[in-house]
Amino acid sequence: MTRKISTKRRNTRSPKKKPVRSLASTGLQTFTANDLQTMDFPPLNFFVEGLIPEGLTLLAGKPKMGKSWMALDLAMSIxxxxxxxxxRTTKKGTTLYCALEDNQRRLQRRIRHNYGNQDAWPSNFHMATQLNKFDQGGLEQLEEWIDEHRPSLVIIDTLVCIKPKSDKGNGYDADYGALAPLQELAGEYGIAIVVIHHLRKLRGDDPLDMVSGTTGLTGAADSILVLDRKSHGTTLYGRGREMEDIDxxxxxxxxxxxxxxxxxxxxISSERKAIIEVLENAEKPMGPKAIAEALDQPxxxxxxxxxxxxxxxxxxxxxxxxxITP
Structure with a gap:
């Protein structure tokens, strides 16, 4: 079964002189708090411990930071x-890596570089280098493949390769609409879908503010991972509806x-090592001010x-x- 996406905008404005219909006539399905109390749900799957739960995850980082290397490792590990x-422990299953900015030669070289010439690379690790944009049949392509192979993980690298071209309308609606079908698809099949994306050039106090585009992208995703390079090294920050915050x-x-x-x-560990190195190279005992000046730290x-x-x-x-050092 494939999902049909309508490109027509529904007119929600009620005609003049026409009474508004009651909620009862709309077929709205509800449940009570008492119903919810007795519902039994299966436990949430984490396909990578603490990092990749079922649902839609947006993994964002600056260009050339190694996002594709990370995507490859996640897919191969699962x-x-x-x-x-x-x-991180993984839950074994079929994976699909849509490396839409790569080719077969490059993928072979990367896998061989990282994992060597094993007797056989996993037959349940599938790859694709082409996928139509979602407004050109790509979503239907993806759902048909998922329905046939029932994977644990699907990675799309990168968002720009499948995102429909937006008109000059509401940017939030366009961004949200680009990811919402994937979020629905992940929930329907109980799988993890990871979409690789970029960070904006400007930094922000909240790592999520650095994700390129509008908040429609972070709003549609179940989890967001931000790969960022800071003065003291590279960090992976994560936040989601079903996962604890990570840094x-x-x-x-x-x-x-x-x-x-x-x-x-x-x-802190790296800062301690830096202080020890300064003291070891010093000819005499040093005070906090001199050490701070040597390290350019407060x-x-x-x-x-x-x-x-x-x-x-x-x-x-x-x-x-x-x-001094001991």
Whole structure:
């Protein structure tokens, strides 16, 4: 069964001198709170522990950050039932990676680079390099494939390759409408669909504000993952309707992404290492001000960190307000 998308805008304005129909005549289906209390729902599936639940996930990052490498690892890990991103447990199942900005030669080279010449690459890991835009039959193509193969994960890389060309109308409506059918499709089949997208150039206080486009995109998605490069390294921030907020440090090494740990903890750890390196290279004990100047960091932050490091035995106080390595 394929979903027919109507391109006609429904006229919701009531004709003049025509009485408004009651809700009872519209066929509105409702349920009571008492009904809801006794309903039994299956547990929510996480296909990648804590990161990729069933539903629609928008994964956004700046160009050339390695989003496609991450997509490849997610698809391969679920298809083979191995850990994703170095440490996250996966639920094994069929996967589809729509690498719409790549070709077969490049995909073969990347898989061979990351996973070597195994006896056989997973036969349940499917790939496509072409998919019609959704207003040109692409959604029907995708649903037919999903209905036939019943995958666990579908990745579309990238959104711009399948998004219908919007008219000069409401940008929010166009963005929401581009993802809403995928959100519905993921819910209908109980699968995870991940759409790769870009970040805008301007930074924002809220990572979700950096997603290129209107809030219609983040509003339509069940979960949003933002891959961002900051001064202390790369982080993956996540927020969703069915997942806890995450903020983890990431590292891309030779084509494979690795989770390093909680972003704040990794940041503090790297700052401690930097302080130890400065003290080891110093010819005499140093105070917080001199260390802060050497690292181009706020003096108050360095002072507080030195207190903690002294308590943990990582540095030793030498004289009045001076520090050395033990």
């Amino acid at each position: 298809a083979s039932g191995t850990k994703a991103l170095g440490e 983890i440090a990431m590292q891309l090494e030779d084509g494979l992404w690795q989770i390093l740990g909680d972003s704040d903890a990794v940041k 003096e108050d932050n360095v002072r507080q960190l030195l207190t903690s490091m002294a308590r943990d035995g990582e540095v030793k106080k030498e004289g009045r307000g001076k520090y």
